[in-house]
Amino acid sequence: MKPWHSLAEKNVWVVGGAGYLGSAITTALDSECARTVCIDLPGKSEALVQEKALQRTVPAAFDLTATDGIEAFIDQTVQAHGLPDGVVYLVFASSRNKRLAELTKDDFQQTLDLALPPAFIFCRAIADRMSVRGSGSVVLFSSMYGVVAPDPKIYRGILKPNPIDYGATKAALLQMSRYFAVHYGPAGIRFNCVTPGPFSNPSLQKNDPEFMAELSRKTALGRIGQSAEVVGPTLFLLTDSASFVTGHSLVVDGGWTIW
Numbered sequence: 001m002k003p004w005h006s007l008a009e010k011n012v013w014v015v016g017g018a019g020y021l022g023s024a025i026t027t028a029l030d031s032e033c034a035r036t037v038c039i040d041l042p043g044k045s046e047a048l049v050q051e052k053a054l055q056r057t058v059p060a061a062f063d064l065t066a067t068d069g070i071e072a073f074i075d076q077t078v079q080a081h082g083l084p085d086g087v088v089y090l091v092f093a094s095s096r097n098k099r100l101a102e103l104t105k106d107d108f109q110q111t112l113d114l115a116l117p118p119a120f121i122f123c124r125a126i127a128d129r130m131s132v133r134g135s136g137s138v139v140l141f142s143s144m145y146g147v148v149a150p151d152p153k154i155y156r157g158i159l160k161p162n163p164i165d166y167g168a169t170k171a172a173l174l175q176m177s178r179y180f181a182v183h184y185g186p187a188g189i190r191f192n193c194v195t196p197g198p199f200s201n202p203s204l205q206k207n208d209p210e211f212m213a214e215l216s217r218k219t220a221l222g223r224i225g226q227s228a229e230v231v232g233p234t235l236f237l238l239t240d241s242a243s244f245v246t247g248h249s250l251v252v253d254g255g256w257t258i259w
Contacts, residue, residue: 004241007032011082012238015064015122016090018044020201021141023052024227025088025234030054032235037081064091064118071125078129086137086238087126089119094166103163111165116172123180123191131187139237140177142195144253146170154214174249181247190246192237197253198224220255 010033017026017038026048029036036057038045045059058081062073078084093114095107123138130136145167155161174193181191198215205212205224216223233252236242251257 005236005239007086007235007239009034010085010238011035011037012086012088013037013039013077013084013126014088014090015039016092017088018048019090021196021199021227021230022088022090023048024231025090026057027052027054028228028231028235030057035081037077037084039077064122065114067117067121070118070121074122074125074129083129083133084126085135086139087123088139088141088234088238089123090141091115091118092141092143092166093169095163096166097160098163099160100164103165108165108168111163111169115169116176119173119176123176127180127184127187127189127191130189131184134188136189137238137242138177138180138189138191139234140173140191140193142174142177142193142249143167143170144195144197144251144256146172146174147195147249147251147257151218154211154218156211156214159208159211177249178247185246190237190242192242192245192247193249194230194234194237195249195251195253196225196230197251197256199227199230200224218256219253220258223254225252225254 012029012033014022014026016022018040026036026038037060038048038057039060039062041063042061049057049059060077064070093111095103095111098107145162150162152161177191177193212224230252233250
């Protein structure tokens with residue numbers, strides 16, 4: 001019998017799989033799955049596979065902002081590597097360099113356009129194809145800032161509060177996962193979200209220890225998260241152990257949103 005948490009026979013795609021959190025997930029899946037397809041911008045997934053010496057991960061290059069080509073890309077990837085049992089979708093967009101007063105209508109609209117139509121088209125297309133088989137798990141990534149607002153007091157000096165357009169798209173992904181969960185549930189497709197808290201990238205951790213201390217004080221555990229700590233919750237939602245879990249937001253935030 002397979003262990004309850006086994007992904008040994010699964011085929012999983014990680015979209016945005018070469019980013020900070022995506023790399024940790026892709027690397028873990030490489031040793032757990034029959035096959036992992038790491039999808040990212042040209043050059044990124046190839047570099048990750050080489051850097052980590054991944055053995056069962058296939059790199060695939062695609063820019064999801066080219067929305068007209070998403071369905072064709074999915075069909076080509078299915079033909080080459082098989083229909084996935086699970087998909088992790090981590091792609092995001094943000095106008096990080098602007099404060100609220102500086103943000104224009106076009107800036108806001110651009111973030112919405114870069115984040116939401118690609119997620120909608122990709123998830124609907126892959127779920128339609130999974131529906132023919134009658135099973136599948138899709139894990140979207142939201143954020144603590146899709147649930148609560150940033151505290152301006154911890155963003156000092158030149159640091160800008162996490163932008164409103166980013167939070168709006170992450171809140172939308174939570175609703176998208178719930179809507180898809182209801183729509184595709186009868187076909188055996190599960191949709192869930194992982195909702196991370198403060199997982200600052202290594203360069204920010206190194207260059208701004210004062211800000212890291214501020215972030216840490218906002219969590220119940222008194223520290224920020226490390227990329228490996230998002231892996232287990234993500235993989236759980238992909239396994240058959242989560243077979244009765246759908247439309248759920250699995251919050252991985254060290255307690256950030258509980259007070």
